[in-house]
Amino acid sequence: MKPSIVLYKKLPADLHARLEQHFTVHAFDGLAPDNDALKQALQQAEGLIGSGGKVDDAFLRQAPRLRAASTISVGYDNFDVAALNQRGVLLLHTPTELTDTVADTAMALMLTCARRIVEVAERVKAGEWQGSIGSDWFGSDVHHKTLGILGMGRIGMALAQRAHFGFNMPILYNARRHHPQAEERFNARYCDVDALLAEADFVCITLPLTEQTHHLIGRQQLANMKSSAILINIGRGPVVDEAALIEALQSGTLKAAGLDVFEQEPLPSSSPLLTLPNVVALPHIGSATHETRYSMAACAVDNLIAALTGKPDRNCVNPQVLK
Numbered sequence: 001m002k003p004s005i006v007l008y009k010k011l012p013a014d015l016h017a018r019l020e021q022h023f024t025v026h027a028f029d030g031l032a033p034d035n036d037a038l039k040q041a042l043q044q045a046e047g048l049i050g051s052g053g054k055v056d057d058a059f060l061r062q063a064p065r066l067r068a069a070s071t072i073s074v075g076y077d078n079f080d081v082a083a084l085n086q087r088g089v090l091l092l093h094t095p096t097e098l099t100d101t102v103a104d105t106a107m108a109l110m111l112t113c114a115r116r117i118v119e120v121a122e123r124v125k126a127g128e129w130q131g132s133i134g135s136d137w138f139g140s141d142v143h144h145k146t147l148g149i150l151g152m153g154r155i156g157m158a159l160a161q162r163a164h165f166g167f168n169m170p171i172l173y174n175a176r177r178h179h180p181q182a183e184e185r186f187n188a189r190y191c192d193v194d195a196l197l198a199e200a201d202f203v204c205i206t207l208p209l210t211e212q213t214h215h216l217i218g219r220q221q222l223a224n225m226k227s228s229a230i231l232i233n234i235g236r237g238p239v240v241d242e243a244a245l246i247e248a249l250q251s252g253t254l255k256a257a258g259l260d261v262f263e264q265e266p267l268p269s270s271s272p273l274l275t276l277p278n279v280v281a282l283p284h285i286g287s288a289t290h291e292t293r294y295s296m297a298a299c300a301v302d303n304l305i306a307a308l309t310g311k312p313d314r315n316c317v318n319p320q321v322l323k
């Protein structure tokens with residue numbers, strides 16, 4: 001008999017069919033806690049595949065036969081990894097498929113904020129372009145400005161590559177350890193967080209959300225940044241204290257922010273961020289291109305098949321559960 005799995009995100013037809021070759025697939029749209037059909041399917045499920053939703057100990061209690069969870073994302077802060085480890089459930093993710101696309105999004109946010117692309121385009125649509133433009137339409141340069149990257153991992157490196165070779169930007173970075181390759185290839189300079197914030201013209205967060213990174217950027221850190229600086233968050237919303245960020249943007253302590261991620265997603269329509277002209281808010285689209293989302297889904301499907309039918313040899317977050 002084929003193992004039973006719960007799929008909680010709609011997949012392209014060919015990928016869905018590929019799962020069905022190996023498994024009995026119970027498909028849902030998300031992990032709504034009050035869905036009785038989902039609860040029933042979880043009782044038998046050996047595999048789980050999808051993205052978003054909270055997979056904690058209470059959730060895992062409903063899935064006593066679970067052996068592997070495959071997330072269609074690189075970030076896995078929505079999983080309680082300690083609880084997975086305790087139950088011997090392997091977690092797999094998609095670390096390499098989206099790197100370039102997310103770095104492109106970060107670069108796009110830097111350019112959009114600095115050159116005020118959204119604001120100016122809206123003024124054109126509103127019929128305000130009546131003659132030659134004045135300095136109130138001007139933005140600031142990106143090229144040759146200093147970029148501080150918080151978290152020099154895969155996405156940080158891809159961003160550094162774009163900024164260094166494409167825009168001649170000096171690069172500062174902070175990560176858990178020195179990154180000799182970043183220093184060699186992009187002449188990047190390791191700094192502690194305070195020094196990076198004080199010196200950078202652009203600060204880009206490419207960090208995962210962990211206990212250590214939660215609210216890493218708060219009131220004090222924002223005050224430490226140049227008033228001409230632009231903050232880009234492409235990592236996870238709760239790395240920044242959003243209330244403090246709103247204050248800094250309202251008071252002019254910070255020039256602008258380009259945000260793909262938020263403390264609460266979807267961003268509530270009542271958020272003061274949406275009233276600020278110096279904010280570009282995106283709906284968590286870092287990896288959202290047709291090509292990349294397909295590769296991520298295909299990778300997650302392969303990850304689950306390898307985990308449940310063979311030997312998972314890559315993309316395991318907690319390979320220790322296999323020993």
Ligand SMILES: NC(=O)c1ccc[n+]([C@@H]2O[C@H](COP(=O)([O-])OP(=O)(O)OC[C@H]3O[C@@H](n4cnc5c(N)ncnc54)[C@H](O)[C@@H]3O)[C@@H](O)[C@H]2O)c1
Pocket residue numbers: 074075076095098099102150151152153154155156174175176177206207208209210212213234235236260261284285286287
């Ligand atoms: N906006 C989006 O759509 C989107 C898309 C992909 C990834 N992400 C987020 O970006 C994150 C990074 O992805 P990646 O593939 O580059 O991951 P990665 O693991 O390759 O890089 C993470 C980097 O952060 C550093 N780091 C971790 N904890 C730290 C700490 N406490 N202090 C300093 N540095 C620390 C690590 O040393 C590493 O250099 C993901 O975890 C995810 O949350 C967002």
Ligand SMILES: O=C(O)[C@H](O)CO
Pocket residue numbers: 051072073074075076098286287
């Ligand atoms: O972590 C990731 O892969 C992105 O945030 C997309 O969910």
